[in-house]
Amino acid sequence: MDKLLKLLDSNARLTDAQLATMLDISEDEVRRQIAALEKSGAIRAYKAVIDWDKTDRQTVTAIIELKVTPRRDVGFEGIAEQVMAFEEVESVYLMSGGYDLSVRVTGRSFQDIASFVAKRLSTLDSVISTATHFVLRRYKESDVMFLGENQDERGIM
Amino acid sequence: MDYQTLFNRTIAELKPSGIRRFFDIANEMEEVISLSIGEPDFSTPFHIREKGIESLEKGKTWYTPNAGLIALREAISGYVQRHYGMQYDPKTEVLVTVGGSEGIDLCMRTLLNEGDEVLVPEPSFVCYMPLAKMAGATAVPIVTRAEDEFRLTAQALKAAITPKTKLLVLPFPNNPTGAIMRRQHLEEIAEVLRGTDILVLSDEIYGDLTYGGEAHVSFASLPDMQERTVYVSGFSKSFAMTGWRLGYVCAPAPLTQMMTKLHQYALMCAPTTAQHAAIEAMNNGDEDVDMMRADYDSRRRFIVRELRDMGLDCFEPEGAFYVFPSVAVTGLTSEEFCHRLLLEKHVAVVPGNAFGDCGEGFVRISYCYSIRHITEAMRRMREFVQECREKRS
Incomplete structure (x- = not known):
């Protein structure tokens, strides 16, 4: 398998x-x-790896570091469930280290994401702070190279 | 100066390798998908590269002993015994060479005299004929056929032997056909050779890459065969180390000694950095080989199915990383097929006759490529074959 x-x-x-x-x-x-x-549940879904920059659709992606206060009884999962529910959110990970949740968000513009963070994410009860990092370029995603073609350097003998 | 009058005549008369020509055309074109390259698409496993890097960091940049680092020769001896059951003394029977090709050259030049005949089963890799000629001998092709799964048969061998026969080349697992010789097939060859003085150059560079359960059997491991066999192998194919240029020869001490003499004058020693990396490959590389072999194996099955599905006759290759389908249904010669496939569909494969006249009617396709790459190439090739067949009917 x-x-x-x-x-x-x-x-x-x-x-x-x-x-x-x-x-x-x-x-x-x-x-x-x-x-x-x-x-x-080992296979969750089948998806294409899309380079949106090659399409007409403009998208902006940000990775947001969230610090949260875990709530009694539900811990981090309760807040993760709230964050997951937003349709702008692509992925949510619980992290070790300096912050708690890593949230990947895609929107149509910087304003979209800014307003999502300001109005919806940071207003959640348990969220202590957010740090938003915008993605400037995608070089590789899901094992697929986006930067240039995979040049075959091999010659013929 | 008129260089033409100055060249060595034998070398001037050698034909350039037929694999190259299509590559030169392909290079000029855009969006070409190639299935023509005969080297792994993997890079050398990192732990092996690391040992090379480490040796450079430590400043190990000198020549090694002519025959190679003793630690490497010991590791080779151990590897060959562990996998194929032969015993070679690392001090006197193992020689580290610059790729398997140098081993082939050394063997030929060490053994052959003017007038000697070398038997070369074809289709096979392009170097045997020219190297035999350069050694002053005559190369005698033995035709292997699709209906025999491109194996050398005892009958064909017997028919080719003359009093002048000095050396038999055994190029299995075979490039370009992917044919292998199982134990019983090798035993039939051994039976023909017993009692003769014919030596065998067993080019087992693809020995680690055979598929379908049974492990590769080395010719030298057969009863009485080690004394007449020069076993040539290397790191390029098994460990994805083509660019390191490292191979080895195992042979009885008097032969190894003589080959080492020639090696010492021509090459001094094999590259030092590569030798350090190779020790790691021999001692701790089995898992990498298993992983790569499993990957090649699924591509092999995939590509054979695709080719048969588009109507090409394709025997099942059990070794190396090539398939060798017949293009007869298209009504085209090997060259026409490759030329038109390249021009019309931008897919590069190698004409079978580059590997000997009897390769006519076939093409060599390499599966040293990702499934994605192979899938696209097969899609284009299917269109092409269909168009050819429609035109014919």
């Missing part, structure tokens, strides 16, 4: 037939394993 996951992780669009060939198992077995992985 590890190998199947690795293949899907590198390219989720491989067909069941292609996966079966590469793993040397039957297509039925591929379908069975994928169903089991989906059911157990």
Whole structure:
């Protein structure tokens, strides 16, 4: 199953037939394993890695460091759930070190994100402070290089 | 000066490698997807690179002994025994070379005299013929065929042997076909050679890259064969170390001694930094090889299926990292196929006849590429094959 996951992780669009060939198992077995992985929650979703800069849609992304006061009973999860619920939020991680939650947010403009932080995020009860870092360029995302093409330096012998 | 009159005649008459020509055209074009390169797409595993870096940091920048660092020769001896069961004395039977190719050159020049015949199964890597000629000998091709899964058969071997036969080249696992020789096939060859004085140059540079359960069997490990075998291998393919230029030869002491003499005059020693890195590869690199082999294996299955699916006849290669499909259904020669595929679909593969006349009708496709890259190349190739077939019918 590890190998199947690795293949899907590198390219989720491989067909069941292609996966079966590469793993040397039957297509039925591929379908069975994928169903089991989906059911157990190991596979959460299938997504494309998109370079929005190559499209007409303008987006701005920021990574926001949140310091929060964990609440009695629910700890960090209660606040994480609140933050997750915002549709602008792409990812939420609980961090070790100098701050508590790392929140990745994408909007259409700097103003969008500024207003999201000022009006919605920082006003949550448990949030003590925020530090917003705007992403200037994406060089690599989800294992995919965005900077230049992957040059093949190999020559022919 | 008229250089043409000044060259060594033998070298002036050698044909340049047929692999290169298409590469030169491809280089001029945009958006070319290549499946033509015969070296790993992986970089050298970092822990191996690190040992090279460390040796530089410590200032180990001198020559090594001619035959190579003794620690490396010991590690090679250990590796060969651990994986293939042969015993070679690191002091007298192991020589570290500048790539496997130097080993091939040394072996030929050390053994061959004017008039000797060297048997070379074809299709095979491009260097055997020219090197045999440079050593003054005559290279005699033995045709291997798709219906025999491109193996050398005892029958074909027997038919090629003459009183002048000095050396048999055994290029398995094979570039370009991906053919391998299992134990029983090697045993049939050994049986033909027993009782003769024919020596064997066993080029097992792809030995670590065989697929499908059974491990590679080295020719030298067969009963009585070690005494007649020059075992050539290296680090390039197994450990993704092509640029380090490091290989090795294992052979009976008198042969190794003679080859070392030549090596010492021509090369002094193999690159020192590479040797330090290679010790790490031999001693702690098995897992890396397993990982890369598993990766090649899934690409291999993927690409064979794609090729068969588009209607090309393709025998199942069990070694190296090449497939060698027939392009007969397109009605094109190897060269036409490669040329038009490049011009019309911008996909570069190598014509089979670059590896010997009997490679005509086939092309070599390398799977040293990511699945994404292979998928796109296969999509374009499928279109091309379809168009060719439609035109024919």
